[in-house]
Ligand code: ZN
């Protein structure tokens with residue numbers, strides 16, 4: 001007597017070899033029926049002996065394909081239809097595609113073996129892939145994930161590939177981007193004067209150019225990289241010069257794990273991150289000094305090859321450590337379209353290694369670190385996006401627009417929060433265009449009706465994202481205060497909606513409830529009830545407002561103005577430039593001066609006092625500089641940073657810095673005592689608030705918490721306290737995590753929605 005059931009599987013189940021897996025499993029258990037990619041996941045109909053059906057469901061749960069991630073399985077008994085054969089059916093068209101798109105995957109070991117096997121038809125083929133590996137998000141044009149909906153649609157399969165594609169026993173059964181040298185796209189090299197067609201010659205010449213110290217634009221998965229030999233200081237210097245990138249660290253692609261071990265100190269967890277399927281850039285302590293790659297930085301960002309082309313380049317003799325940086329001029333988004341890359345990078349790259357397969361959307365490399373409180377993502381893009389990071393208890397779709405710096409957007413559909421890849425700083429026109437593209441990409445991908453959308457955005461009236469929100473034709477809008485969004489992002493990752501916590505939000509800048517520039521905020525509350533500001537850094541004046549972030553000396557003027565008997569700051573050892581005096585004058589006269597509680601600007605002030613008197617060349621540079629300085633010493637002193645009356649008073653702290661500096665003390669020791677002072681001040685305030693409100697958990701978020709030394713100190717200082725510390729893991733603690741926090745607070749603020757005027 002035959003039984004039958006219909007099964008619906010949700011999660012990351014499309015584009016990861018799920019249908020071929022189901023096909024093989026059904027055949028192995030002599031079951032009839034079919035499988036198809038539906039809009040809500042994979043749909044399966046099975047018919048056969050009861051025992052076979054049970055074995056099928058068991059194995060599907062326990063041994064799914066390696067890249068799949070099953071969220072839930074729904075099994076319904078149905079009446080048998082009398083089907084004996086098992087088939088893979090074409091995708092049906094259902095209501096809304098809440099199926100998850102898989103992030104891109106690195107080339108797998110089986111494909112690598114074939115890539116370097118001269119007897120294999122795909123020997124040396126740069127686009128080799130199978131159901132376990134290869135491009136996904138960067139080739140999908142629309143759902144469902146079928147070849148006609150990918151950027152491979154212009155390359156029809158030849159007989160060889162078609163045979164594998166339709167063979168249920170093959171690793172490439174229904175691998176949508178499958179191709180070979182005979183039927184698929186290839187790579188070519190384009191120097192100014194002539195073109196080297198065909199992958200083999202192109203890769204060979206490209207590696208020669210790299211060895212000769214040239215700069216190469218290399219098309220990858222989610223955009224172009226600029227590559228050069230990391231051990232060639234002249235090449236690295238030329239890249240900095242041409243890219244207008246003065247000091248911001250470059251990442252390096254190591255030929256293999258051995259080379260990575262030579263470059264950086266890898267903990268077990270760092271190595272696991274490095275070889276994980278996201279293949280991110282991993283920040284770790286540098287073991288060698290690659291001149292110019294990460295100037296004045298003890299850390300180096302390292303990644304491993306992830307596309308077949310990268311492996312081919314190294315096999316062809318390219319340098320073992322390649323600087324691989326997003327192809328753009330300073331701060332622009334990564335170039336991903338060929339014509340755009342050729343024109344934008346013409347003055348930068350000596351040659352272009354161009355692949356013919358188009359890139360559906362730009363996706364940068366992700367950046368992670370094995371931190372004090374576990375792995376932390378500092379830039380979330382390739383390998384992670386567009387994975388869902390949280391499940392929110394809300395039915396209506398929400399679009400959260402994030403912050404203007406390090407922008408990401410989050411779309412919530414059927415409660416699933418999909419966080420976009422890193423987009424960039426919206427003050428740049430190109431990044432703003434990318435922001436708009438990403439929004440329409442996500443909204444159309446998931447077929448969300450604009451009129452249904454609730455839009456959450458920052459509270460800053462001048463943010464480009466906020467102005468954009470007001471132009472969207474949506475039903476409701478909600479402003480979410482920046483620092484509350486930071487705290488909520490941590491709780492959203494953990495699905496903690498009712499948990500009351502002390503939420504610490506330390507960063508450079510964000511628009512506060514009172515219109516001043518916040519950034520040293522401590523809240524009490526939960527996502528559900530909202531967050532009340534319970535304490536903050538003592539206010540200081542900020543001449544020039546957000547613009548002061550460019551120049552530590554300018555930020556210092558407002559903070560130092562509150563000290564008694566300020567010495568002549570233009571004299572040694574401070575040697576402040578004239579700009580300081582001008583800024584101080586603005587402060588005393590109250591002209592073009594704002595009020596701030598920004599912890600980031602406090603770090604800037606100390607950087608200036610310790611010798612960082614020039615402008616910063618990238619966001620957060622001065623604070624990073626202080627951390628690096630502090631790491632160079634191991635003294636155990638702590639400057640006083642008293643907490644009283646809901647305020648952290650920076651005056652004693654700065655006074656200590658000033659005095660010790662004038663006494664000629666080593667700046668590293670001063671930086672160390674300052675950093676520990678900040679940690680101790682934080683400890684005192686959270687212990688105090690936990691007691692006052694009877695709470696046992698604190699949340700740390702905001703860009704300041706990218707400072708690992710600060711986290712180390714906080715962990716050590718809180719060891720004796722019965723307080724749990726929660727930090728970000730799935731989204732960045734910097735403004736890249738803001739969109740998730742906005743979405744979470746918006747989901748619970750529903751009764752308070754109004755047309756553009758409410759605040760969460
Ligand atoms: Zn593979």
Ligand code: FE
Nearest residue numbers: 507510703735
């Ligand atoms: Fe922030």
